Each structure stands twice: as structure tokens, then as C-alpha cells.
Amino acid sequence: MTTRPPITLSIAGTDPSGGAGIHADLKTFTARKTMGTTVITALVAQNTHGVSRVYPVDVDFVADQFDSVLGDLPVDATKSGMLGSRDLVELVVARAAEGRLGFFTVDPVMIATSGHRLLETDAVDAVRTHLLPVADLITPNLPEAALLISDDEPEAQTTEAMRDQAGRLLERGPGAVLLKGGHGSDDEVIDILATSDGQVREFTHPRVTTMNTHGTGCTLSAAITAEVAVLGRERAAAAGGPADPAAPTGKDRSRAAIGSDLLGEAVGNALDFLARALNSAADWQLSLDPEGAHGPVDHQVDIVRDRPA
Ligand SMILES: Nc1ncnc2c1ncn2[C@@H]1O[C@H](COP(=O)(O)OP(=O)(O)O)[C@@H](O)[C@H]1O
Numbered sequence: 001m002t003t004r005p006p007i008t009l010s011i012a013g014t015d016p017s018g019g020a021g022i023h024a025d026l027k028t029f030t031a032r033k034t035m036g037t038t039v040i041t042a043l044v045a046q047n048t049h050g051v052s053r054v055y056p057v058d059v060d061f062v063a064d065q066f067d068s069v070l071g072d073l074p075v076d077a078t079k080s081g082m083l084g085s086r087d088l089v090e091l092v093v094a095r096a097a098e099g100r101l102g103f104f105t106v107d108p109v110m111i112a113t114s115g116h117r118l119l120e121t122d123a124v125d126a127v128r129t130h131l132l133p134v135a136d137l138i139t140p141n142l143p144e145a146a147l148l149i150s151d152d153e154p155e156a157q158t159t160e161a162m163r164d165q166a167g168r169l170l171e172r173g174p175g176a177v178l179l180k181g182g183h184g185s186d187d188e189v190i191d192i193l194a195t196s197d198g199q200v201r202e203f204t205h206p207r208v209t210t211m212n213t214h215g216t217g218c219t220l221s222a223a224i225t226a227e228v229a230v231l232g233r234e235r236a237a238a239a240g241g242p243a244d245p246a247a248p249t250g251k252d253r254s255r256a257a258i259g260s261d262l263l264g265e266a267v268g269n270a271l272d273f274l275a276r277a278l279n280s281a282a283d284w285q286l287s288l289d290p291e292g293a294h295g296p297v298d299h300q301v302d303i304v305r306d307r308p309a
């Protein structure tokens, strides 16, 4: 009998300083016990002070990367982060429709916290109308949720308004919406998970006092994707079904197989991981120029340091 680890895929841009994008995703995939793979959409010069330049990858070459990964490896779950342009959004939509991405999380990255645009303005409509319907889960922050609803929708200021917006985003076709409340200022952070079976769950945790929040959205969406891959394979094996279906995982099949209880468990586990990673790095000072720097979270928090090899 052959075995293999759960396989995850990140479609995203880079962060050479290691806190966000593909770099955060791969570290998180590893920390959450999956084998991470990547399709790189853009090379981004950025660090804990912000983005200085974006070098987009040709659509053709992004397509070749998809072929390399998906033509060879049975991916259990995928996340997308920075897509950059309308053409790349359309390419990802086409690949998702082929049914080989497994469970598909869309982190609708638009603007870095430092203010730099990571999605061209003319791509927003393609995300709204084409990408959301092929996602099993979307993970917008407060400004992204408002913009995905409409150009003049205000950001949610209350939990009630977050629930309402999560419901309206569900109507655009994703299997589930995790509306993240990290951009608020209360002592408690609330994230709302609304699923297409009508359930709404609230996840509440204490706000960590720290400057080191660079890449929290990337880390969370990667952690949820990894959790779904791990839990999904465990459940399939326990049920005696094929953990490794030969046929591609069609969209309806992957949503039905995951179910809202498993997704709720995956989100809870991922948020616990992120809280540990935030707390562990809360006092870090990494930058040579600490004033105004937003450092990363500690993706290695669960990996024991200083242990002899
Ligand atoms: N200071 C913090 N303390 C605790 N959790 C946080 C903090 N900042 C962000 N988070 C959590 O990190 C996740 C992503 O945060 P958010 O800032 O909303 O998204 P993004 O990084 O995409 O802008 C959310 O689940 C949020 O609850």
C-alpha cells in the first residue's frame, strides 16, 4: 500500500522578507503538516515596512506552473492570495472550473496594510462575478468585504453588520464566507463564518497587542486550507472511502464532502494556530529600522527550537 501526506497548493505572490504571501503560506502549510506546493503570480519587493515594487509573472508562465503541479500531484486543497490582474483572475477561475484544486479557499487580497495595491482596479469586478462563485470559502477582511459587495458599501462597524455582509457575500456564490474582524480596534477580535447551509458561527479571541501583524490574513487562509486537507483525508479514511479519488474533485463533490461542521473545526484550529503564532512573535523586533515596522507572526511556534537534531 502506498501512502502520502495531504497536499496543499498556494497561488500567490512572494514576500522576500518571509512574512506574507507564498512564503507565509509554505511555512504555514508545513507547520500544519501538509506538503505545500506553489504557483507564483508575482514577484514582490516588500518587507516589514511595505511594498516597494511588483513584478508580475506572465500569464503563460503562471499557466505552465499550474500544469506542472496539477498534471503531476493530487492536490487536496488550494488557496489563492495575491492575483494582481484581471487576466490572472480569469486563469484561476478556469483552473478551478476544471476541478483539480480540491477544496478552494480564496483570500481576496486587494491592498496591503502598507497601502500598496496588490489587485488592479479593473480586476475587482472579475473577482466579484467570476472568482467568488468557484470558491468553497472566501476570507475577506472588513474593507475587502465591503468592496466585494459594491463600490459604495461602507465597512461593517458592528457584529450585526458583519453578519449581514457575510450573508450578502454568500449570495454571490461561494460555499462559505469567513469575514475577518482584525481591522477593528476592540479588545476582542470577532471573525464570522457563514456557510451555505444557513449556519453562522462567531469566533472570538483576545486582540494581541503587537506591531507584528504582517501576513496574518495569508497565514490564516493557508492554515484553514491545510486543516481542511488534513481533516478531509482523515474523515475519508475513517469512513473507509478512497482518501485519494482518481477522478478530479468536482466542485459540488468537494463542498459536500467537507461540510460545514468540518469547515468550522478547520477554521477554529487555524485561528488557534494564528493566535499562538501572534502571541509568540508579539515582542519580536526584527527590523534594522524598527520605527513603523510590522513584523511577521511566528509560523514556527509549534516547532520546538533549540532541540538537538
Ligand atoms: N492583533 C491581533 N490579535 C489577534 N488576532 C488578530 C490580530 N490582528 C489580526 N488578527 C486575526 O488575524 C486574522 C486576519 O486579520 P485581518 O487583519 O482581519 O486580515 P488581513 O490580514 O487580511 O488584513 C483575523 O482572524 C484576525 O482575527
Ligand SMILES: Cc1ncc(COP(=O)(O)OP(=O)(O)O)c(N)n1
Pocket: 012, 013, 014, 015, 020, 021, 022, 044, 046, 081, 082, 109, 111, 112, 113, 114, 118, 213, 214, 215, 216, 217, 218, 219
Ligand atoms: C504577496 C503578498 N500577498 C498578500 C499580502 C497581504 O498580506 P495580508 O496577510 O493580507 O496582510 P498584510 O501583510 O498586508 O498586513 C502581501 N503583503 N503580499
